[in-house]
Amino acid sequence: MNVSRELVxxxxxxxxxxxxRAALDRALEQGQWWRMGGGEVVAFEREFADYHGAGHALAVTNGTHALELALQVLGVGPGTEVIVPAFTFISSSQAAQRLGAxxxxxxxxxxxxxxxxxAAERAVTGKTAAIMPVHMAGHVADxxxxxxxxxxxxxxxxxxxAHAHGARWQGRRVGEFGSVAAFSFQNGKLxxxxxxxxxxxxxxxxxxEAFLRHSCGRxxxxxxxxxxxxxxxxxxxxxxxxxxxxxLARLDGQIDTRERRAPLLTGLLNDIDGVVAQSRDERCDRDPHYMMMFRLPGITEERRNRLVDELIERGLPAFAAFRAIYRCPGFWETGAPALSVDELAARCPVTEAVYTDTVWLHHRTLLGTEEQMHRIAEIVADVVGSL
Incomplete structure (x- = not known):
């Protein structure tokens, strides 16, 4: 395939x-720059809760703290366990581990x-205090x-x-499941x-209770x-x-665009020999697409990493997938189960494959044109074919 090397x-x-800019001026001019005196945090919490169908929202410093606070108000602490997916950003597990669980x-x-x-059901014990599904790349868990x-x-x-702002499962928004949910607004998020x-x-x-604990108990x-x-x-x-x-005011329009582009790019990627895009359960009827994820089953981690480097050189904002959390040294510092890496790996065969063979593209790619979706697929096909 003769593919142009012009950057996308x-x-x-x-x-x-x-x-x-207007919002920052508004916050500046009100003369109170922290939540106890100003009005921006309170207004945002109300708007965010309404958008997600939740009774209440509490704005916090970051997504990791959001998870930690959510777990704490449910009684997670020393002597308890929290079930987490093995394939996730490590904040999911560390939030529990920092609480002593x-x-x-x-x-x-x-x-x-x-x-x-x-797998979650099989892991429940008398010590299990919470189950933490991660809505991976915006796709709502079952x-x-x-x-x-x-x-x-x-x-x-x-x-x-953290990946699922605006997501829906069978018409239900994240705040409508009757469970606590934690979100992130880190620089790359939706x-x-x-x-x-x-x-x-x-x-x-x-x-x-969460309000008290997020404000030094006050x-x-x-x-x-x-x-x-x-x-x-x-x-x-x-x-x-x-x-x-x-x-938040522009989020719906961006999700609409990504929802139009994602099926096209998914089909194009699946047409490439050796490439398998993340699938979608039809019950997830609104996926905000934090990432466009695809697998290359059978590829080695080293070759996958070379592929990511080449995609970046060709102008695609590409990333290697998260490592299995039990293959990160930080996971074992505190709050790790009484199992070895090999034992956990044997229990998590899908994770073992996925963390080595998966690539993701940043969601801004799905804000591009239909023509750019074809261009992405051409580049991926060319790079995969050259490895």
Whole structure:
């Protein structure tokens, strides 16, 4: 195949315009730059909760803190276990481990790359305090099976929705499942203020506890330093919230574009010999597509990494997949299960393959034109064919 080596010019990320500038001016001029005195964080929390169908939202410093706070209000701590997918960014496990809990990795579905509900069920013990599905690349995990597992076992769900702003499963938004969910606004995410996070809650009680714990145990109305719980300072500032309000306002339109482009690019990638794109369960009826993920089954990790380097040289914002969390040294520092790497690998055969053979493209590629989707596929085919 004779493919031009001219670099592809995709839309930039992050995206911003006068709306963010006006929001920053608004936050600046109000004269109060932290959440206890200003109005931007409170307004953003209300808008974000409404958008996701949640009763309440709490804005925090980042997505990792969002997960940690979500787990803490559900009682996760020393002597407990949290079930997490073995294939995820390591914050999913570290949030539990930082609280003194044991993170228990389980395998994933080979198509959607989300947690395997059957594997999660087999991992439940009397110590299990939470099950954490990750909505991988924006695809909602099988919430039908997971909600049933939660109801049958009595173990609550904590959704890691860092990739899933605006996602839906059978018409239900992330905040409508009756479980706590954690989001990230890190620089590469679907909406961003550089850093930031949020936790959505279905009920007032857990929201109020989370508020205390994210603000050093101090109620919003406190003037006498009566710290009612232990906690830390996870408060979001007014400038970040102002930017996120503008980002949220354009999110739906961006998802609409990615939903139009993703089926085209998925088909084109699947037409390439040796390439298998992340599949989609039809019950996930709105996928915001944080990543365009595809596998090259049988490829070695070394060759996959060379392929990623070549794609980057050709202008594609390409990345190697997350490592299996149990193959990261940080996983073993604290809160690891009493199993060896080899034992965990034997329990997670899909993860073992996926972390070595998977590539992902940043979601800004899906904001490009139809012509660019064909160009992406041409480049991938050319690079795969040359390895």
């Amino acid at each position: 010019k995709f839309p930039e990320w992050p995206q911003f315009d006068g709306a963010e 044991v993170a228990v990795p389980v395998d994933i579905d080979p198509g959607t790359l989300c947690i395997d509900p059957g 919430m039908d099976a997971l909600d049933k597992l939660s109801a049958d076992s009595g173990v609550p769900i904590v959704q890691d929705a 909406m961003t203020a550089g850093e930031g996070g949020a936790v959505t809650f279905p009920d007032q009680e857990r929201y109020e 109620p919003a109305s406190d003037r006498g330093y009566f710290h009612q719980t232990s906690g830390s300072n996870f408060r979001m500032n007014e400038f970040s919230a102002a930017v996120l309000r503008a980002q």
